[in-house]
Each structure stands twice: as C-alpha cells, then as structure tokens.
Amino acid sequence: MKELETKRLKLRYITKEDVPVIYENWASDPQVARYVTWKPHESVAVTDAVVDFWLKDYKNPDCYRYGVERKDDNELMGMIDVVGFHHGNPVIGYCMGKRFWNNGYMTEALQAVVSELISDGYKEIVIEAVKDNIGSNRVIEKNGFKFVGSRESELSSVKPEMVTINSYRYYAETAVETEDRI
Numbered sequence: 001m002k003e004l005e006t007k008r009l010k011l012r013y014i015t016k017e018d019v020p021v022i023y024e025n026w027a028s029d030p031q032v033a034r035y036v037t038w039k040p041h042e043s044v045a046v047t048d049a050v051v052d053f054w055l056k057d058y059k060n061p062d063c064y065r066y067g068v069e070r071k072d073d074n075e076l077m078g079m080i081d082v083v084g085f086h087h088g089n090p091v092i093g094y095c096m097g098k099r100f101w102n103n104g105y106m107t108e109a110l111q112a113v114v115s116e117l118i119s120d121g122y123k124e125i126v127i128e129a130v131k132d133n134i135g136s137n138r139v140i141e142k143n144g145f146k147f148v149g150s151r152e153s154e155l156s157s158v159k160p161e162m163v164t165i166n167s168y169r170y171y172a173e174t175a176v177e178t179e180d181r182i
Contacts, residue, residue: 002116005071006111008071016051019044023043023044024101025077026095039158039159056109058095066079068105114170127140147166
C-alpha cells in the first residue's frame, strides 16, 4: 500500500498518534456508526485497541487502509479501506466524521482508492451500503459502481438488526462480466 493524494486529500497510513482524533471525529459518534458494522466506541481505549489491530494489519500485503486527511489543514476526517475480499475481489468500506459530510470528500477518496486497486490489477471491486444510507449510496454511484442487487441481512454480528443492503460492483474496462457476480 502506498499513500495517495488527490486535489484536496491525502490518503495516508493511520498512526498511533491518530487515536484521539479518530475517537473524537468519528469512532464515538452514533450517527457515523448508524449504518456501519461496528458500534460507536465507548472510550478512547476501545479506539486504541482497534488502531493496534490496524497497525499490525499493515504488514499484510493485501492491506489497503487509509486515513482520509484534508490537505489544507491536515485534519484527519475519516478512513477508507479494503475490509475483506469477495471471491478474490476487494470489498471497500469507509466512514467519515459527520461535520465533514456533504463536501465530496469521500467521493474523492473512493475514486482514488478505486484507481489504486485497478492499477494494482484488480478487475472487480465490491462495495455495499445500507439502502437507507442515501449519502453513501450516492457516493458509490458517483464513482461508477453498478447496482447488482439488494438483500435483507443482519447488519453484522454486533449489530444484528435486519436491514436492506445494496450491493454494487465496479468493473475495470477489461473485466468480463458474468451473471454470477452477486
């Protein structure tokens, strides 16, 4: 994983020094955590433990995990990463502090990560969003992902409420589309 830059953003490694900012800017916020698979962090100690896991994971060659930092003031606003692989294809997840919403930052960050994954040879990228998360679905669609279906599912093992999840795929121009992609 290499760090990335866009017009307004720097996508960089998360560091131990980021723990208080991660906690304050998004990890402790129930609104940010509403549609993601994790619960809001109850303390900085929880964020610290999660960051320790992330730092160890950077040793994995398949790790793509970026803090999303605004260039003009170096503020860490959120993060975007490959949260897993589906049939060998990267699955992207992201979140951003609510005071940074509706400025196009995550659209810009997602575009940079998609470009990096395609340049690294991936032909298909997967992303999902809770149907009710209108903003996230718009970010995904603005980046050229194609809607491939939805399903009713528990949000996660720690958040077992049933939700409708929209599934999207991004196909590199050289990818061959098949009907068994869902």
